[in-house]
Amino acid sequence: MTGQLPESVVAYLKRVASLVDGYIYAKVKGEPKEVYDAGLHLIRAGGKRLRPAIVVAIAEALGEPAERALPFAAAVELVHNFTLIHDDIMDRDEFRRGVPTVHKVWGEPLAITAGDLLFAKAFETLTDALDKGIPPDRVARATRVLSRASAVIAEGQAMDLMFEEEDEVSIDEYLIMIYKKTGALFEASAVLGGLVATGDDATLEKLAEFGKNLGIAFQIRDDILGIVGKEEELGKPVYSDIREGKKTLPIIYALRNLEDEDREKLVMVLGNREASREELEQAAKLVVASGAIDYAESKAREYIDRALEALRGAVPENNYRRILEELAKFVATRTW
């Protein structure tokens, strides 16, 4: 972890990771062992546990103990990891979190099944909130929130796949896609954190606004790191967005703002799975030269500002809110 995050926040993330991982390992086990190992592979490999941290920090900011938030926190992390396993198959990605992807180790059939298993376990874990004394109406509402978010994620993944085949994608279309693919689960995480403590609609709506904007900023930053990130910090190959022809914000901006000749050079490499490392590096340089990174960074800051404003309307000022504020700032500037 890096100096971009205050030590107190780093310690908080570690505490949440330890609680949530323990909870997941206790809940997600069974036979056959192979499919559970495949399902837990990426969770064991690391990850920041940002989504569970949002759930737990919001619950704590609203006066609930972390322990009570664990079923919801584990559920969002399980949904996240299920999407990673399936996305890696579809994108033919071979590394993530510094390890080979699930389908590279266990093959595609077992990887598809391991993703399905985590998805099922997410909803099973959600209902464990009943045993933590969370009222059934809030548990049923949490099921509705997480299942709707999961459907929206599938819509976003479908858009992402379809964009690969399209020459022109507008910034508006991109923003809808990343809201669906990434923003929706951050939004659900924030609402689930709220549902640990309250069923108050006004609070939950502001939390939704916080999570949604945070998630969009997170994805914009992810797309920036896809151009200027460092492999050793990210734990996965850079430039895969370029090789797969992903229509990310920096790439859309560059396609619209580069001069004809440079634009042509970029188009030649985009979506070319045979492109050499040198061609990919040249393409990334063209994206940077277009001013796309500055543009995307300012967009990410806009969304973070909106997220922070919503957060301040949803939870009282306290230590946990400060942690959430620091996390939000980190999301827009992170290098990993």
Next chain:
Amino acid sequence: MTGQLPESVVAYLKRVASLVDGYIYAKVKGEPKEVYDAGLHLIRAGGKRLRPAIVVAIAEALGEPAERALPFAAAVELVHNFTLIHDDIMDRDEFRRGVPTVHKVWGEPLAITAGDLLFAKAFETLTDALDKGIPPDRVARATRVLSRASAVIAEGQAMDLMFEEEDEVSIDEYLIMIYKKTGALFEASAVLGGLVATGDDATLEKLAEFGKNLGIAFQIRDDILGIVGKEEELGKPVYSDIREGKKTLPIIYALRNLEDEDREKLVMVLGNREASREELEQAAKLVVASGAIDYAESKAREYIDRALEALRGAVPENNYRRILEELAKFVATRTW
């Protein structure tokens, strides 16, 4: 539909199909259209809607209107169809319900995503029971039941995949696998039907017993039809179990009971994806000659008897129970 089923039951299945399909089409829609079309492809192609019929008939047998059972009925059908889409990818099956499989039409990435979408929509639909006046504690309990069943289905699918690589699978291992892969969703369907009406543990346990045994019998019959079924009745190629090296009950029985020479002939064809139609037919004849079909049919009848006994302990004698009894008998003798 055939003379194996009394007209009253045929009419009941048609009524449930019409209600459930209407409910699903109203609930499962959105953008991008492609992923919704892919998700609904097999539902539009047909199917018996046996699982929703179990949900609705049990609810009606316990005195609830069919309308109130629709969210749970739609949810189990959506889970069923999600598993079909993913299983067809893993098994490389090309036809089902008389149409090309989802991945053959839309490609594997969109097919994986369409399956995930249906899975999410299943849990979203489940929570619509709140709007039908089903108490939140029973909706939360239904979420727990369906999510646990979905996890068990993934375990069963993993076992099925792993069995393809194994030479020897015992009948006990087979029975555990088909309980997980098929029985668990029938079990959940029966319990969800009960939860429309009641939270009484004793009733729900007997309904679980009914559904579980019915599902096991259903799968044994499916495995019989994999050897002696007719393509035009099934809507999918026969002999795919042999070609894929599936360890089904008739195949396990034949491997244990054929003389050395015939056994060797069967082993040569099992799991050989290049096997000719003639070789597959010869292998199927060897399975029949071993007595495997008679053995499997008697096993299926045993499970149906257990299912009927549990049903009679769970719901009062009435028209809906008679329909469930007829459905159970059909399951063990069906040719489609």
